Amino acid sequence: MVAAGKAQIDPSRACSHKVVGISEETRAVQLASRKQRQPADQHFKVKIDEKLCKGCYFCVRFCPMGVFVKSDLIGDLGYNLARVEYAEKCTGCKACLLYCPDLAVAVEQETEK
Amino acid sequence: MENPNLKYIRGRRLPHMFCQGCGCGQILTALLFAIDELRLDTSSMVAIGGVGCSSRIPAYLDMYAIHGIHGRSLAYATGVKLAKPELKVVVLTGDGDCAAIGGNHLIHAARRNLGVTVIMANNGSYAMTGGQLAPTTGQGFYTTTSPRGNIERPFDICRLVEAAGGTYVARWTTAHPASLIRAIKEGLLHRGFAFIEVVSQCPTIYGRYALGISDPVKSIEYLKENSFTKEQAEKLSPEQLVGKITVGKFVEKHLPTLEDKYLEMEQRVIGV
Amino acid sequence: MLGNYAIVEGAIAAGCRFFAGYPITPANEISERMAQRMPEVGGRFIQMEDELGSIYAVCGASLAGKKAMTATASAGYNYMQEGIEYAVAAEIPIVIVDVMRQRGENFPTQSDVMQARYGAAGDHEMIVLTPSSVQELFDLTIEAFNFAERFRNPVIILSEATISLMREGITIPNHEELRIVNRKKPIVPPSEFMPFRGEEDLVPRMSEFGDEYKVLYTHNPHDEWGKIAWTPKLYEDLYKRITEKIASKADEIALYDTLFTEDSEILLITYGSEARGCIEAVRMARAMGIKAGLLKLKMIWPVPVKAMTEAARRSKKILVPEMNTGRYFHVVKEVLGCSAEVISIPKNQGRIHSPGEMLQEFRKVA
Numbered sequence: 001m002v003a004a005g006k007a008q009i010d011p012s013r014a015c016s017h018k019v020v021g022i023s024e025e026t027r028a029v030q031l032a033s034r035k036q037r038q039p040a041d042q043h044f045k046v047k048i049d050e051k052l053c054k055g056c057y058f059c060v061r062f063c064p065m066g067v068f069v070k071s072d073l074i075g076d077l078g079y080n081l082a083r084v085e086y087a088e089k090c091t092g093c094k095a096c097l098l099y100c101p102d103l104a105v106a107v108e109q110e111t112e113k
Numbered sequence: 114m115e116n117p118n119l120k121y122i123r124g125r126r127l128p129h130m131f132c133q134g135c136g137c138g139q140i141l142t143a144l145l146f147a148i149d150e151l152r153l154d155t156s157s158m159v160a161i162g163g164v165g166c167s168s169r170i171p172a173y174l175d176m177y178a179i180h181g182i183h184g185r186s187l188a189y190a191t192g193v194k195l196a197k198p199e200l201k202v203v204v205l206t207g208d209g210d211c212a213a214i215g216g217n218h219l220i221h222a223a224r225r226n227l228g229v230t231v232i233m234a235n236n237g238s239y240a241m242t243g244g245q246l247a248p249t250t251g252q253g254f255y256t257t258t259s260p261r262g263n264i265e266r267p268f269d270i271c272r273l274v275e276a277a278g279g280t281y282v283a284r285w286t287t288a289h290p291a292s293l294i295r296a297i298k299e300g301l302l303h304r305g306f307a308f309i310e311v312v313s314q315c316p317t318i319y320g321r322y323a324l325g326i327s328d329p330v331k332s333i334e335y336l337k338e339n340s341f342t343k344e345q346a347e348k349l350s351p352e353q354l355v356g357k358i359t360v361g362k363f364v365e366k367h368l369p370t371l372e373d374k375y376l377e378m379e380q381r382v383i384g385v
Numbered sequence: 386m387l388g389n390y391a392i393v394e395g396a397i398a399a400g401c402r403f404f405a406g407y408p409i410t411p412a413n414e415i416s417e418r419m420a421q422r423m424p425e426v427g428g429r430f431i432q433m434e435d436e437l438g439s440i441y442a443v444c445g446a447s448l449a450g451k452k453a454m455t456a457t458a459s460a461g462y463n464y465m466q467e468g469i470e471y472a473v474a475a476e477i478p479i480v481i482v483d484v485m486r487q488r489g490e491n492f493p494t495q496s497d498v499m500q501a502r503y504g505a506a507g508d509h510e511m512i513v514l515t516p517s518s519v520q521e522l523f524d525l526t527i528e529a530f531n532f533a534e535r536f537r538n539p540v541i542i543l544s545e546a547t548i549s550l551m552r553e554g555i556t557i558p559n560h561e562e563l564r565i566v567n568r569k570k571p572i573v574p575p576s577e578f579m580p581f582r583g584e585e586d587l588v589p590r591m592s593e594f595g596d597e598y599k600v601l602y603t604h605n606p607h608d609e610w611g612k613i614a615w616t617p618k619l620y621e622d623l624y625k626r627i628t629e630k631i632a633s634k635a636d637e638i639a640l641y642d643t644l645f646t647e648d649s650e651i652l653l654i655t656y657g658s659e660a661r662g663c664i665e666a667v668r669m670a671r672a673m674g675i676k677a678g679l680l681k682l683k684m685i686w687p688v689p690v691k692a693m694t695e696a697a698r699r700s701k702k703i704l705v706p707e708m709n710t711g712r713y714f715h716v717v718k719e720v721l722g723c724s725a726e727v728i729s730i731p732k733n734q735g736r737i738h739s740p741g742e743m744l745q746e747f748r749k750v751a
Contacts (some may be wrong), residue, residue, distance in 0.1 A: 047114055052127055055135035056329040079133060098146070098290035101138020102128060103116045123601065124612070159594050161445075172601055172613060177594045179448065180603035180613070182471050185441040188433065192445025192453070193594060195429045196403050200449065200594055221434040379424040 002024055043110045044090035052104035055079030059096040059105060065089040068096065118145035121155065123175045130169060134329020136287040136313020137167045140234055143311075144170070144203070145291055147297035158201045159193055163185045163210040166241045167234035167313075170205040184214030187222040190229045191371075193317050198372035201301065202229040209239045216248075223277035223306050228370040230300040230307040233270065236315035237323065244318040251356055254323040263302040274308045275364050281307035282364040287314060288337040289360060296362065305370045312336060312358050387454075388549040392482055392542070393422060395526030396454050398563055402428035402482070403446035403453035405439040407461060410491050411546045412484045415456040436461040440468030440481070447477045448602060449621045450593030452530055456482035458546075459497050460505070469539045470505040473627065475602040476581070476589065478533035478568055480526070484522045484544045492735030493546040495657050497706040501541045502686040508624045510631035512540045513641070513686040515656040519553035525683060528640065531566035536631050543685075545708075547737070559616050571598060581623075582609040587630035595747035630685055639689030642681040643696055645671060649678025651747055652700035652725075654693065654717050656682040659706050659737050666743030675747050685713060693720050702750045706730040706738045726750075 046067055048059075053075050059082050061067040069088050071083040096105045119125060120143075122361040131137045148155065155176040161171075162168030164183035171178035181189050186204045194202050211233045222229070238256050239245040245258040248268045255262060275282045278380055281303040289321055293311060300307035314332035321327035324336055340358040341349065369377075386394070392415055396404075404423055406416035416432060423430035429446070433439045439455045446453040457465065462483045472479050483501060487494045497504075501513045512532045517527045520542060529540040564633050569590040571578045580600040592598035605613045606620045644667055646652065651670075652662045660681040668678035680696040682689065697703055703725050705714040714729035721727055730746055732738055738746075 045114060049116070054128070054133040056334065058134065058330065061330045061334075077128060096296070097116070098142065099139065101131060101135055103118055103122070103138075103141065103142060106114045106116050107115045123599070126612070128606075156597055156599070159449075172603065175599060176601050177448075178601045179445065179475075180605065181444075182441065182467050182604060185437060185468075188438040188441030189445035189448075191433065192403065192405060192442030192447075193449045195431055195442070196446035196449040196451045196453070197595055217434050218438055221438070226589055303478040310628060321720065334737060373431065379427070383427070 015053045042092065043093045044087065045110055046084045046087045046090050046096070047106045048084055049104045049106070050075045050081055051077075051081065053077075053081045054101045054102050055081055056101060057082055058099040058101070062095050062099045064093060064095060065091060117149065118142060121145045121148060121175050122173055126173065129173055131166060132317040133182045134314065134332065135166065136236060136311065136315065137170060137175065137234055139287040139290060140167065140205070140311050140313065141170050141173060143293045143297055144232065146294045149300060150294070151298055151301060153301065157199065159339070161189050161193070161205050162205045163207075163215065164208045164241070165207040165239070167205055167207040168210055184210050185218065186210065187215060187227075187229075187231070188217035189216075191222060191225075191227055194227055194229055194235055195375065198210060198228065200378065203301065204229055204231040206231065206233050208233060208235040208237070208270065209247045212268055212273070213248050219274065220230060220277040222309065223274045223279040225371040226278060226280055226305045226368055228372055230297070230303070230309070232297065232300070232309050234311050234313045234365060235270065236313045236319050238315065238319045239313050240318035244322050250323070256323060265282060271308070271310050272362055274300065278306070279308045279364060280305035280368050284310040284312065284358070285360050285361040286312040286336040286340055286358060288333050288340065292360070299365070301360075303365075305366075305368060312340075320322040386519060386555050387414060387552050388522050388544065389484075391519045391523040391555055392526050392544065392549070393418040394532065394557065395523040396480070397422060397426055397428075398557070398560065398568070399452065399530035401452045401454050401530060402426065403443065403451040404428070404430050404455065405433050405442035405446070405453070406435055407436050407439050407457050407508055408508050409458045409461045409586070410488055410571045412456040412458050412461075412482065412661060414549070415482060436464035437468065437561050440465040441471075443479050444468060444472055444475070447479050448594060450595070452478070452534070454480040454482065456484065458484045458486045459488070463498065470507050470509070470614070471604050472539045473505065473507070473509040474604045476537040476591075476627065477539070477602075478537050478591075479539050480529045480533050480537060480542065482542045482544060484546060484549045485648070486546045487601055487735055490735070491546055493643060493658065493708060494733070494735060495545060496710075496712070497543060498685060498709070498712045501543055505662050508540070508628055510628045511684050511686050512536070512538065512631060512684065513543055514540070514741070515543050515683060515685050516548060517657050517660040517681065517683075518548065519551060520555045521683065522548060523555055523557065525640075527563060527565070528731065531564065532638065534566045534568045536589070537568065537591060538631060543657065544660050568697045573576070575599065579609045580611045581607060583626045587626050587633070627707040635687035636691040638684070639687060639692050640683035641692050642683065644679040644681070646678040646696040648676060648698075649700050650676040651678070651702045651704065651750060653677065653696050653704050653706065654682065654696075655679070655706050656685050656713070657708075659708060662737045662740050663706060663743055666738075666740040669740055670743055670747050675751055677747055680742065684748060688720060690720055693717065697721050697725055703727045704746055704750070705731050706732070706743065706746070708735070708737060709733055
């Protein structure tokens with residue numbers, strides 16, 4: 001079993017939604033290395049539908065790039081919403097789409113200008 | 114710009130009724146990704162559910178759906194598939210609906226190798242009715258009908274289906290969405306009885322009352338931490354595996370289905 | 386032909402192409418012959434693991450577009466109640482044969498007459514047919530399918546161990562001579578189709594799996610689009626339509642035979658195999674000068690009030706002989722009790738009243 005807290009992972013193969021309980025340092029290494037590998041000309045738009053979000057925060061937890069954050073905004077259903085904070089970090093991996101139970105997330109590649 | 118699965122939702126009737134962080138929402142999403150990636154024609158599909166939270170998934174799908182009587186989804190499915198074998202039948206059910214009240218239909222549908230795909234959400238209790246004991250509740254855990262801890266042993270439903278003759282048997286959790294989507298795709302394409310157990314978090318009921326975890330993220334992390342693939346499980350001792358979830362594909366066989374054999378017999382009778 | 390076989394041939398003539406059953410005496414011959422005949426006519430047969438499986442498989446097959454039937458006996462009929470309730474709620478045309486038999490024994494009885502109507506929970510109307518001969522088993526099975534398709538409701542054929550297991554000669558008309566009714570199909574495109582909107586006859590059109598209509602069938606209360614919904618008014622309106630679609634036609638669809646009812650002073654109202662002895666008894670009575678008459682009901686539910694009132698208009702005594710503890714008697718009493726004396730003649734011995742016994746009853750009341 002992967003021990004919680006101090007797992008050492010090869011950052012170039014890491015994908016955060018497969019591993020649980022990694023340390024802050026490892027997480028930072030992951031994010032930094034991913035940023036380097038993100039092609040400069042690919043950008044994505046990310047949106048959360050506030051009418052559907054139930055504030056489970058799976059997107060916040062499982063996005064490998066930290067695009068989403070918890071927020072204090074209260075949505076239509078009465079939950080504290082998740083929010084898109086760093087859309088520019090999105091690599092289009094679609095983990096948020098796979099994890100969101102409410103079909104509340106949309107991700108779209110921006111077309112070349 | 115919209116979620117790619119919205120087009121498969123009946124009347125776009127969202128938000129759905131599932132709780133915050135419910136595994137059923139993720140099963141719905143995974144099924145829709147699978148249907149989309151396989152480019153299945155939803156006009157030739159039928160979704161059948163019984164009663165329970167996960168059995169409500171068919172009501173949200175834009176295809177023919179039966180929201181039937183508790184535990185009888187596989188009986189309906191037998192009638193539908195035998196009447197029109199060209200339809201693709203997917204059964205959405207829960208651990209109580211499928212293995213308790215529906216247990217008899219489950220083992221016979223598996224034995225007959227009926228050509229349907231069963232996706233069973235296993236959350237360890239009868240959540241819709243408030244959290245009663247289910248045949249999959251872990252031993253020792255609290256439920257409203259085992260207030261001093263469950264004294265019964267739980268089922269290993271995948272083993273049951275395998276023994277009954279299911280030809281595709283797999284178990285994943287909602288914490289493994291990519292593998293789950295792949296398994297659902299394989300199940301939908303499989304000719305014969307495909308059974309996919311999806312261990313799901315239930316932060317509102319089982320998580321909160323039995324496990325003491327009511328935060329959705331923590332309850333899905335619980336699944337992740339307590340799951341092992343078959344290869345990993347082989348390296349562990351039986352004591353270490355108590356209460357843990359073994360994930361993976363257990364059975365994939367290709368045998369004649371019930372409809373194949375019936376049609377073959379029919380052709381012999383008619384003399385074609 | 387054996388009674389049970391006549392049921393099978395009647396079903397096939399009506400277009401039945403799916404059968405699911407579970408072994409139970411005295412309905413086994415129905416399953417056995419269906420197993421033989423279904424592949425021959427391009428239909429599907431399956432022996433399910435229990436009666437519950439049977440009734441739900443039949444619901445599924447009917448939703449998929451096939452005319453479907455199951456058969457059982459009294460003990461197995463208990464299991465099917467929830468399935469019947471589901472078929473009422475989702476308006477699925479199905480036919481159920483209940484070959485009545487005594488509790489724990491295989492002798493004939495007529496004990497399920499109330500269960501056939503009221504066995505399922507919830508509000509519903511039920512069409513229940515009571516054949517009294519092998520020919521009627523054939524004919525009424527065809528009628529059962531016609532009613533099921535016309536009203537989108539379950540229809541029960543109450544056979545009995547006697548009739549199902551006896552052999553009599555029957556006439557099977559050519560197929561062209563038969564009147565076959567099929568369910569109404571949708572005529573508007575999917576975006577406009579309201580799957581639970583009753584037309585003039587209060588019955589909605591019905592699509593089938595595999596076409597474009599993508600209907601959700603559910604037990605829960607639903608609006609006319611099929612969406613699960615509930616308001617007090619919605620529930621009431623839904624079940625008012627579902628019950629009215631049959632109740633409003635009760636007198637129109639009534640099936641019965643009359644014998645000497647124009648001037649009868651003593652009227653027998655009976656159904657099923659009891660009617661066989663009663664026909665002879667009435668003839669014997671007339672020969673002796675007793676003004677007896679017979680109303681033989683081939684459909685006991687919905688109650689044929691008009692037919693009963695008509696037949697009983699000159700009668701002061703109404704006898705209801707039955708092979709049970711006196712069940713349908715209460716129904717007759719409710720309809721006719723104000724204008725005549727209704728007397729129950731129960732006999733719960735697994736045998737019908739002989740004509741001689743009925744004559745004695747006539748003498749008692751004449």
